[in-house]
Amino acid sequence: MTFTEAAASLMTHLRLAQYSPATLKHIGGQLKPFGAWLAQHKITDLRRIGIVQVDAYQCHVRGEAIGRACQAYRLRAMKRLFAHLAEGGQLVFNPAEHVRHADRGTHLPRPVLSVGEMHKLLAAPDTATAYGMRDRALFEVLYATGVRVGELEQVTIDHIDFAQQTLQVHHAKGGRARVVPLGRSAAHWLKQYLTHARPKLSKRASGERALFLVRGGKPLRQTEIRALLQRYRKAVGIGKAVTPHLLRHACATHLLAAGADIRMIAQLLGHVNLNSTTIYTRVQPLDVKATHARTHPTEAGDATR
16 A cells, blocks of 8 residues: 555545644644655655554654644644554554654643733623624634634534534534533623624625524635734734634633643643643543533622723
């Protein structure tokens, strides 16, 4: 089996598993150096690859003048490829099973927003206007749920359950749908937006189901969300480059600081492997929804302020 055939098989498998286009592009890109290395060493059949060759590639990657994160991505892609082939019966055994990813470090993005800065950002929109009410609801949802901006972009009005105060994330990374708690504050502002602001924005597109809209009733896109965050953070004097992903990390770190369980945070963020969440450390186990209600900063005091 050639590298091209094997890579195509893996990408087809991931596509059928509903991995996002961005993830597919990333994995494919990280596999290319391995294909080039195989060609350089005149290895045309992956069935001839053993532990010796895999270790040689590991040494090659770790000797390259690239960052540790990039090293980890390349080794992970190679390991994923062989795992796929072994699980599919195309290889007798997985020669890369022993591979340890290069250490990507355990640092959170810096700087992290403080609870005080987060409250300033949430309070920045003028909720007397339709757009201000939309923006308040948008920021509340991002902060309360920790959803990825790409996931939120795909949320519709049908995915909100006010009775349970939850949000359904159907277009999640890796195709792994989940339900996340909104909490009282985000649910309050979301209801205000849907009742008083969204009808004004959707007049020209009454059939549009996307949750957050712009003028003319079109869905609010990621680029526009990023621009909004930059505009508001400047307005309230936050000197940090605020991004949707920074709000995701703020949600997780603030929950952790208040005593939330690392497994609850992993479930909230949609992490399959706890290794993706261990940068936030570990605490005692508690129910996801109950923990969220007890620990999230916007759940304390008056949720409608």
